[in-house]
Amino acid sequence: MPDRTVADAWAEEKPRLLPLPAHPFETELVRAVRSGKTPYVRFDRNLYSIPHTHVRKPLTLLASDTRVRILDQQTELARHRRSYDTAQTVEDPDHLEGLLAATRQTNTHTTRDRLRAAVPATAAFFERLAERGEALRPHATRLLALLDDYGPQELAAAVKDALQRDAPGAGSIAHILETRRRRRGLKPPLRLALPDRPGLRDLDVRPHDLETYDALGRHNPDDAGD
Secondary structure, three states: OOOOOOOHHHHHHHHHHHOOOOOOOOOOOOEEOOOOOEEEEEEOOOEEEEEEEHHOOOOEEOOOOOEEEEEEEOEEEEEEEEEOOOOOOEEOHHHHHHHHHHHHHHHHHHHHHHHEEEEEOOOHHHHHHHHHOOOOHHHHHHHHHHHHHHOHHHHHHHHHHHOOHHHHHHHHHHHHHHHHHHHHHOOOOOOOOOOOOHHHHHHHOOOOOOOOHHOOOOOOHHOOOO
């Protein structure tokens, strides 16, 4: 009818319309994802952070028009705003802090393990530092450098001396090592800068028999006619 309005049509059709469902229909995009070495998953040309504990594990990404969620089975690991830009990195500060804390702990333990293996007395040294509430990482890092410079025997003697004096600290040990070096009239240790290549610092170098070089200078009778 020409004189029929939209309001009239709506009033006529409204009783025939079905009600909306009680729960909205799930329209999120679902995609299986897996991160590489770093705690980020890639989606739609952007990177989204995840907890470092789930690196390289199969995960599920759900993306709506406003958010990106990342799940490990039924457990939600991350929830981010969805970015429609390109080459953006969307991060959760808690993910970064967790990664940083884990990295610090791993590095400290690795350094302390190497020190304990080379100089067992450093175990008591670190216990004494912990009792005093000292941060262990700076001391461990410096002791490792002293181990490379002076060797395990000298470091063990210096650690024992420091413990006897109740002066646990990397600075005290460095002073003891330097004093011992001067008393013996030795030259200061020279730091050898090695390339940062995997396994290079752990290579075993076999000393060559110097008599081989002496033989090169000896006269060979067979060469007399030459």
